[in-house]
Amino acid sequence: MGRIPCCEKDNVKRGQWTPEEDNKLSAYIAQHGTRNWRLIPKNAGLQRCGKSCRLRWTNYLRPDLKHGEFSESEEQTIVKLHSVVGNRWSLIAAQLPGRTDNDIKNHWNTKLKKKLSGMGIDPVTHKPFSHLMAEIATTLAPPQVAHLTEAALGCFKDEMLHLLTKKRVDFQLQHSGISPGYDAVLLPGGNPANTYNAGKSDDRDETIQKIKLSVSRAMQEHDKPLAKTWPITSNGETSDGFTGACTAFPPTISGFQYGPSSYGNEGDASPWNQSICTGSTCTGGNQQDGLHEKGEDRDREETDGGKNERTKSGEFATDCVLWDLSNDLINPIV
DNA sequence: AATGGACTCAACCGCTCTTAC
DNA sequence: GGTAAGAGCGGTTGAGTCCAT
Numbered sequence: 563m564g565r566i567p568c569c570e571k572d573n574v575k576r577g578q579w580t581p582e583e584d585n586k587l588s589a590y591i592a593q594h595g596t597r598n599w600r601l602i603p604k605n606a607g608l609q610r611c612g613k614s615c616r617l618r619w620t621n622y623l624r625p626d627l628k629h630g631e632f633s634e635s636e637e638q639t640i641v642k643l644h645s646v647v648g649n650r651w652s653l654i655a656a657q658l659p660g661r662t663d664n665d666i667k668n669h670w671n672t673k674l675k676k677k678l679s680g681m682g683i684d685p686v687t688h689k690p691f692s693h694l695m696a697e698i699a700t701t702l703a704p705p706q707v708a709h710l711t712e713a714a715l716g717c718f719k720d721e722m723l724h725l726l727t728k729k730r731v732d733f734q735l736q737h738s739g740i741s742p743g744y745d746a747v748l749l750p751g752g753n754p755a756n757t758y759n760a761g762k763s764d765d766r767d768e769t770i771q772k773i774k775l776s777v778s779r780a781m782q783e784h785d786k787p788l789a790k791t792w793p794i795t796s797n798g799e800t801s802d803g804f805t806g807a808c809t810a811f812p813p814t815i816s817g818f819q820y821g822p823s824s825y826g827n828e829g830d831a832s833p834w835n836q837s838i839c840t841g842s843t844c845t846g847g848n849q850q851d852g853l854h855e856k857g858e859d860r861d862r863e864e865t866d867g868g869k870n871e872r873t874k875s876g877e878f879a880t881d882c883v884l885w886d887l888s889n890d891l892i893n894p895i896v
Numbered sequence: 897a898a899t900g901g902a903c904t905c906a907a908c909c910g911c912t913c914t915t916a917c
Numbered sequence: 918g919g920t921a922a923g924a925g926c927g928g929t930t931g932a933g934t935c936c937a938t
């Protein structure tokens with residue numbers, strides 16, 4: 563009944579691999595291939611679990627692996643694919659020859675997440691943080707909206723402090739809203755990638771509640787309007803022209819841009835072009851493209867009868883598709 | 897030079913799905 | 918059909934290294 567155990571757990575070595583172990587494993591696999599990981603450590607003379615051997619081979623020893631730094635185009639691909647499939651590292655790795663899921667996961671967690679956060683973009687939703695504010699604004703009464711900026715500033719201060727002090731902050735806990743676009747993606751085999759949304763909306767709701775609470779507090783502290791408020795007018799603009807949320811977002815970071823028309827576009831200084839976002843709609847120049855339209859359609863479908871659309875004129879239509887995934891990237895996934 | 901915090905990344909853990917028995 | 922190991926995957930850990938003070 564069942565299979566025999568892959569190894570005797572008491573008799574296996576763990577931890578870092580030595581060059582001798584690497585040589586033994588590589589030599590054995592070169593000669594016999596990678597069939598039956600259970601037998602490989604035994605036959606190769608290694609005191610390792612078969613699973614450990616498999617990981618060592620697939621993540622490090624395979625001759626077709628790249629070990630150097632990630633190129634800019636590789637980073638673009640990772641971010642773009644992540645915006646579509648989320649933390650499905652094996653799917654992303656499949657689009658990057660020579661890179662393993664572990665490599666990509668590590669690179670994302672140590673570098674790319676911080677880069678995006680530094681640009682004012684939530685690495686989970688791939689939307690500007692300011693879009694969250696715009697979404698909240700749609701649910702607030704006008705007197706509360708006047709205090710939104712102040713309240714949100716308080717709630718985002720941890721992120722700002724992180725950027726300034728490089729202290730670790732778990733962004734995912736505070737910004738776990740998921741782009742509506744995720745739901746529409748099909749994975750190999752035709753399964754929708756919608757499981758990625760499971761459990762994430764709670765975190766975003768928590769953030770929204772947090773900001774709303776701050777709004778209430780701010781209103782209690784200010785019987786009269788703030789000295790410098792940005793009351794949003796009926797057309798979505800503030801009295802001094804501030805358009806809702808993010809005309810200043812995200813900040814430009816040298817050599818790292820993020821944007822809709824970026825991938826493979828000629829004439830762009832960098833593939834990291836950022837979309838110009840007003841906090842309500844994108845003006846990044848690709849609003850007519852199919853993907854963006856799809857994104858807006860998806861958003862409309864999920865706005866629960868227009869919850870996200872503040873007015874008929876749509877000043878606070880909150881979707882802003884940041885990535886224009888090229889067909890050659892999307893096709894293998896869809 | 898010493899120290900402590902931040903960062904990186906290989907390796908492990910634990911879960912799910914598949915497959916052999 | 919039930920059981921348990923194999924395989925694959927994403928999340929987490931911790932040793933080593935870097936860097937600022």
